[in-house]
Amino acid sequence: MRKHLLLLLALALIVSFKASAQSFLENSQVNGAFQTDAQYYMLDEGIGITQYEEEGKKFGINGFGKVNYTNGNFTAGIRFEAFLPQMNGFRKELKGVGLANFYATYDNGFIGATVGDIYDQFGCGFVFRSYEEWSLGMDNALRGARIVLRPTQGVTLKGVYGRQRYYWAPYLDRNMSADDTRGVVRGVDAEWDLNQSIPSLNESKFKMSLGGSFVSKKQDNQSSLYNIPENVSSAAARINLGYGNWAFSTEYAYKINDPSAINNFIYKEGRALLSSLSYSQKGLGVVLQVKRVDNMSFKSMYTGKENDLDINFIPPINYTHTHSLPSMYTYSTQPNGEMAAQLQVNYTIPKGTALGGKYGTKLAFNMSQVNDIVRDSVAFGNQVGLNVPGTLGYTSKFFAVSKHRFFRDINFEIDKKISKDWHLTAQYINLYYDIETIEGHSNAPAVKANIGFLDVTYKINKRQSLRLELQGLWENEVHKGYEYDEDEDLEHYQKRGDWAAALLEYTISPHWSFSIADKWNYGNPVEEYRDHYFTGTVTYIHDATRIMLSGGRQSAGVVCVGGVCRKVPASSGVTLTVSTSF
Amino acid sequence: MKKLMTLLLMALVFTGLHAQTKKDLPNVTLKDLNGKDVNIAKLNNNGKPIVLTFWATWCGPCIKEHNALSDVYQDWQDETGVKIYAVSIDDSRSTAKVKPVVEGKGWDFDILLDVNSDLKRAMNVSNPPHTFLFDGDGKLVYQHTGYIEGGEEDLYEEILKVAKKKK
Numbered sequence: 001m002r003k004h005l006l007l008l009l010a011l012a013l014i015v016s017f018k019a020s021a022q023s024f025l026e027n028s029q030v031n032g033a034f035q036t037d038a039q040y041y042m043l044d045e046g047i048g049i050t051q052y053e054e055e056g057k058k059f060g061i062n063g064f065g066k067v068n069y070t071n072g073n074f075t076a077g078i079r080f081e082a083f084l085p086q087m088n089g090f091r092k093e094l095k096g097v098g099l100a101n102f103y104a105t106y107d108n109g110f111i112g113a114t115v116g117d118i119y120d121q122f123g124c125g126f127v128f129r130s131y132e133e134w135s136l137g138m139d140n141a142l143r144g145a146r147i148v149l150r151p152t153q154g155v156t157l158k159g160v161y162g163r164q165r166y167y168w169a170p171y172l173d174r175n176m177s178a179d180d181t182r183g184v185v186r187g188v189d190a191e192w193d194l195n196q197s198i199p200s201l202n203e204s205k206f207k208m209s210l211g212g213s214f215v216s217k218k219q220d221n222q223s224s225l226y227n228i229p230e231n232v233s234s235a236a237a238r239i240n241l242g243y244g245n246w247a248f249s250t251e252y253a254y255k256i257n258d259p260s261a262i263n264n265f266i267y268k269e270g271r272a273l274l275s276s277l278s279y280s281q282k283g284l285g286v287v288l289q290v291k292r293v294d295n296m297s298f299k300s301m302y303t304g305k306e307n308d309l310d311i312n313f314i315p316p317i318n319y320t321h322t323h324s325l326p327s328m329y330t331y332s333t334q335p336n337g338e339m340a341a342q343l344q345v346n347y348t349i350p351k352g353t354a355l356g357g358k359y360g361t362k363l364a365f366n367m368s369q370v371n372d373i374v375r376d377s378v379a380f381g382n383q384v385g386l387n388v389p390g391t392l393g394y395t396s397k398f399f400a401v402s403k404h405r406f407f408r409d410i411n412f413e414i415d416k417k418i419s420k421d422w423h424l425t426a427q428y429i430n431l432y433y434d435i436e437t438i439e440g441h442s443n444a445p446a447v448k449a450n451i452g453f454l455d456v457t458y459k460i461n462k463r464q465s466l467r468l469e470l471q472g473l474w475e476n477e478v479h480k481g482y483e484y485d486e487d488e489d490l491e492h493y494q495k496r497g498d499w500a501a502a503l504l505e506y507t508i509s510p511h512w513s514f515s516i517a518d519k520w521n522y523g524n525p526v527e528e529y530r531d532h533y534f535t536g537t538v539t540y541i542h543d544a545t546r547i548m549l550s551g552g553r554q555s556a557g558v559v560c561v562g563g564v565c566r567k568v569p570a571s572s573g574v575t576l577t578v579s580t581s582f
Numbered sequence: 583m584k585k586l587m588t589l590l591l592m593a594l595v596f597t598g599l600h601a602q603t604k605k606d607l608p609n610v611t612l613k614d615l616n617g618k619d620v621n622i623a624k625l626n627n628n629g630k631p632i633v634l635t636f637w638a639t640w641c642g643p644c645i646k647e648h649n650a651l652s653d654v655y656q657d658w659q660d661e662t663g664v665k666i667y668a669v670s671i672d673d674s675r676s677t678a679k680v681k682p683v684v685e686g687k688g689w690d691f692d693i694l695l696d697v698n699s700d701l702k703r704a705m706n707v708s709n710p711p712h713t714f715l716f717d718g719d720g721k722l723v724y725q726h727t728g729y730i731e732g733g734e735e736d737l738y739e740e741i742l743k744v745a746k747k748k749k
């Protein structure tokens with residue numbers, strides 16, 4: 001009933017806005033957005049779906065509507081969410097309807113204050129980042145307050161305080177229970193851009209900015225087994241340097257002991273480092289990145305193991321694939337420890353040269369690899385152990401790289417406009433994916449695959465075009481050295497082996513797109529998994545409104561956005577998406 | 583039934599709002615590729631149209647759209663004086679790649695970094711690519727979500743309308 005009252009109140013407010021003075025209205029701006037994703041599930045024994053109901057229903061609906069109101073320096077907004085129930089593969093705690101998010105901000109350039117739900121990040125996010133990702137059903141907004149101060153040009157100071165969103169759990173008058181031990185998050189951040197604050201450096205080729213942050217959580221010790229620290233603090237420092245075409249940035253973070261379900265309740269400190277060096281000039285861009293993460297999971301609830309209540313964000317730096325076959329194996333950050341490196345080169349062969357042709361040829365090369373860190377046993381009492389709960393866990397040499405490889409991706413892409421009507425993109429990918437570590441399939445052999453795709457677009461005329469996409473994934477070693485147990489490990493063979501995929505899309509600009517696609521797991525070592533995943537999709541776009549209807553099979557897999565992944569079960573049925581903004 | 587009521591009410595509220603909407607350049611500050619602060623509300627192209635396009639290094643259709651825009655940008659500028667700001671919504675996992683990608687692909691747009699998705703939220707962008715066209719006074723005149731091959735032609739028709747109105 002309270003929700004209805006709130007809605008009525010919102011309605012009344014809007015009506016009163018309409019009725020109020022014209023001059024006030026002229027300064028007022030209202031905008032918003034609305035999206036509904038709905039799925040209707042069907043039985044499909046071919047891909048093993050014999051139980052197709054979600055929460056006892058044949059359908060799942062995820063929807064949100066949000067409205068922002070602005071008047072000069074004042075902005076306020078609300079967001080409603082509805083999961084009736086949530087779609088397949090989303091967390092069941094999302095089920096429900098309500099006002100998920102609200103905020104009000106006053107910002108005059110010198111000082112800004114926000115109350116309500118806050119999205120912000122310090123530096124690259126090593127110690128603090130609150131954000132929302134609708135397609136994952138993820139939202140770790142901080143409900144509380146934020147102050148931003150900009151005392152002089154180039155200097156920004158921030159302070160945040162609050163408690164994170166935990167699905168629909170109440171923020172304040174909550175019952176302290178074993179499954180909701182959320183702590184309070186507090187943080188400050190300072191950033192100083194020398195080029196903007198020192199007039200003589202304003203137009204300098206030399207660029208420099210510095211930043212530092214401090215974030216802590218205050219939590220109650222609910223454990224009878226461990227002495228959980230009530231205050232866990234973390235700090236990070238960063239520097240960005242640039243000279244002409246060169247840029248260098250680095251951030252280092254440190255966190256005191258923070259025993260949690262993720263790190264197996266060890267009392268070790270956490271560390272993280274990310275450095276990037278890049279060179280760019282017209283037609284050429286090169287970026288090299290290295291990263292080290294050691295025991296840096298930072299959640300406001302120490303018992304949490306899921307993709308929620310993360311206070312920080314550890315960015316994965318590998319290439320993000322968007323085609324359906326390579327994106328089946330997307331890396332997600334291992335917060336307990338990883339050593340990663342990445343090199344990307346983008347080069348355009350200039351127009352008018354032999355290889356560049358009339359339009360130029362765009363080339364891209366990317367290589368990334370992630371390995372584990374090296375851990376050495378520590379002594380406790382009169383014993384020695386590795387990662388034993390209640391101890392310091394392990395020691396780790398900063399620059400040592402474990403032989404245990406989590407992930408490697410070497411890819412090369414060519415993007416070429418051949419003529420006015422023809423456009424071609426092709427990519428070759430060599431992939432290594434430790435599915436046991438990344439997806440938790442114990443004892444499953446790593447994926448070693450060659451992947452290729454060809455994407456050809458033909459413009460029929462000014463408005464219509466055809467696009468054909470052909471993909472192949474060849475995994476040769478799936479049988480070797482692994483005897484699977486029929487009952488226990490069969491599911492580890494889902495999606496394994498060779499794949500072929502094709503997509504044909506016909507578009508009529510600016511409104512229509514029709515496509516049919518098939519993914520075929522023809523080389524699966526388990527015969528009953530050699531399935532086709534056929535889908536058909538129609539999309540209609542009008543200005544900021546998009547309506548998409550698709551039907552067919554969805555393979556079991558992982559949907560990843562921003563390095564955070566959500567497992568999606570296989571499904572069969574119809575999906576409708578309607579989104580608009582105004 | 584209660585839920586249905588709620589949804590109906592929601593719909594009512596949104597339609598009520600729809601009738602009087604007006605969206606201009608929001609008061610959000612982003613950084614450019616040199617780290618300089620840029621307030622979106624103060625973007626100014628001397629009375630000529632402004633295009634804001636949301637993209638990301640990992641978004642295939644966005645790269646297509648920007649490659650297509652890049653091919654025609656010089657002609658558009660000569661004819662209408664339009665200025666394109668390409669707002670990257672790459673977060674910290676790929677911000678370091680934005681400049682090398684932009685330069686490597688040879689794009690001439692002004693690039694803005696929306697690392698914390700502040701502008702994306704303020705302008706209600708759900709998924710990239712999403713393109714907004716503002717007239718010389720900073721009034722929103724056209725927006726389009728997604729990219730369909732040839733979509734830049736429709737954008738250009740709208741830009742021409744705005745540019746003509748000014749003359």
